[in-house]
Amino acid sequence: MNKIHVLEHIKFALEAKLSEAKQAADSALQDATHEQSAAETQYDSLSIESGYLAHGQSERVNEIHKSIVLFEQSYDLNQARYIIVGSLIKAVDLADKVHWFYFGPCEGGLKVTIQQHGILIITKDSPIGQAMYEKALGDECEYKVGSELYNYEIREIL
Known part of the structure; x- marks a missing residue:
């Protein structure tokens, strides 16, 4: 097994996950700010729920960004004697x-x-x-x- 190929595949998987999260966040934001999401009565909570969803999706995007940075820092092509992060x-x-x-x-x-x-x-x-x-x-x-x-x-x- 070639560790460089593994690292490339992991990076590609994380970038694909980030792309999906960005699309979901953009969609949730559009739903939250769309004129049809405006509350029509005091019991209509669609815009509030859409806002919470948009916030959650943006947090997901931030977490994936952090994951990508952490993985970049963990990449080590040196062979270790013991199992550590990056093995x-x-x-x-x-x-x-x-x-x-x-x-x-x-x-x-x-x-x-x-x-x-x-x-x-x-x-x-x-x-x-x-x-x-x-x-x-x-x-x-x-x-x-x-x-x-x-x-x-x-x-x-x-």
Whole structure:
């Protein structure tokens, strides 16, 4: 797996997410300020609801901007001995199935696909992130979500 390609795909995914958020924010703002959104009675709350939606969408845009900056700061092509923010991780489960993870500063749960391999972004806030953080090559990590127990062996840290 080429870490540079992974980083490019993550950046592209974040930019696509930002574009969608901007479109949603613009649409919500237009709805909130449209003349048909004006309250006709004291019980008509469409304009208020549209305003709240527009504010929420603009906050979403700001959060994605922050995520892009944090990812740019976390990009490190140096190979680490331990899993840290910026690590690309190849792990194998008990069934010998290969899993790829990118330890990001945020945006946990975002997935990108490269060469038919899914790469899941994990963070230190997640159960898997807590289990993998600062693990070394060959270490095993185990975590539980609900009643499910997950086990991985760290095979590569890029």
